[in-house]
Amino acid sequence: MSIPIRGVHHVGMSVPDIAIARRFYIDLLGAEEISAADWEAGNPWIDAIVGLKDSAAKTFIARLKNVQIECFEYTSPRSPDMDPARPVNRFGYTHVGFEVDDIQATYDRMIEAGLTFHTPPDLSTIVTDGDGRKSGFAATYGRDFFGNVFEILEIHDNDMIKPN
Structure with a gap:
């Protein structure tokens, strides 16, 4: 028996700078920003969902016709720098x-x-x-x-x- 999925609602992405993410998705690609939010550390409900302790972030969701992109800039805990040349054959979303x-x-x-x-x-x-x-x-x-x-x-x- 398959699980009934209605469709893809959004794709989420962690970014090091929310302003630069807006430049890419909204200014360059022409997406429409449909929501924005921040949360401070110490929110147990969000920490449980994202699986992090004392998380804090800035976020926005932008709509590109048939898909939405959700970008997060986690201010806590801060991610180590990513490899900007990460090969696409690595496991995970490519x-x-x-x-x-x-x-x-x-x-x-x-x-x-x-x-x-x-x-x-x-x-x-x-x-x-x-x-x-x-x-x-x-x-x-x-x-x-x-x-x-x-x-x-x-x-x-x-x-x-x-x-x-």
């Missing part, structure tokens, strides 16, 4: 994928903002027929301002990856 309308324009905008990518998108995988209809898909992995990996994808009429 990346968040964002579907875009124009991968080249999105890539160019992100490069201009100072983000890095493993490789430029290969646009030869998107084909336009005589009627102007596109098929295929293009994708590439980038790193946010902290080194977290994200993927941008442009998807057209592809049997393996269905667009939303």
